[in-house]
């Protein structure tokens with residue numbers, strides 16, 4: 001069980017508690033203001049902040065470690081992500097009040113892709129947000145759960161990692177579907193500047209009897225968790241690196257990869 005389940009989960013996985021997606025939480029005017037301010041900040045400042053943190057890390061590693069702790073604690077309180085496998089993403093979209101597919105803010109900022117619609121807003125109406133972002137108001141699509149599930153499956157087959165995101169924790173307002181253009185990936189995995197996207201409640205394992213060592217799964221893993229062993233000509237998963245996203249399963253024609261629930265196995 002992770003720290004978020006311990007704090008917000010009432011004995012379950014914390015994101016299975018449907019109050020965390022509720023209109024009551026969303027009606028808090030402070031939350032709407034936070035979302036608006038957060039989006040503007042990402043659009044205007046995220047790459048500058050990335051450069052500044054990178055500079056501090058290079059010039060003063062000890063100061064960076066201290067800043068990283070403070071920033072990570074702040075993010076856990078206001079806006080963080082947790083990786084979830086496709087099965088849990090499907091279960092969430094079955095149960096939320098509304099699903100709106102919108103353009104991805106990270107891909108817009110980091111790669112200039114202004115209409116890459118990889119984000120699913122949960123409960124939040126983008127037309128009600130006072131944000132200077134034309135694509136958000138013109139390029140959204142309200143989805144029924146069945147269509148959201150189909151889209152999630154397509155993303156999964158493409159190897160995109162699913163994650164839930166809070167806006168003033170514990171409210172969960174989005175399911176994201178990310179590649180290496182994701183700001184969280186750049187901040188956390190590429191540059192190790194801060195922690196913002198946490199591991200899932202699962203870990204992957206490869207059945208050595210089924211694995212034929214084709215290595216197809218290696219390129220699917222954004223976290224470098226699949227390793228090849230020359231000794232036996234098979235792949236295995238490093239549990240310390242695995243984020244439990246499960247997308248590597250799409251690559252395996254031998255169905256050799258399984259996700260294990262950490263809550264059950266612990």
Ligand code: SF4
Pocket residue numbers: 104105106107118119175176177178179181182183184
């Ligand atoms: S977290 Fe992923 S889907 Fe969401 S805005 Fe960033 S890259 Fe896009």
Ligand code: SF4
Pocket residue numbers: 206210211212213214215216217218234235251252253254255256257
């Ligand atoms: S894709 Fe499957 S069979 Fe191929 S190396 Fe990975 S686990 Fe083994």
Ligand code: SF4
Pocket residue numbers: 203204220221222223224225226237241242243244245246247248249
């Ligand atoms: S090895 Fe782990 S982190 Fe990598 S793709 Fe598979 S489940 Fe995701």
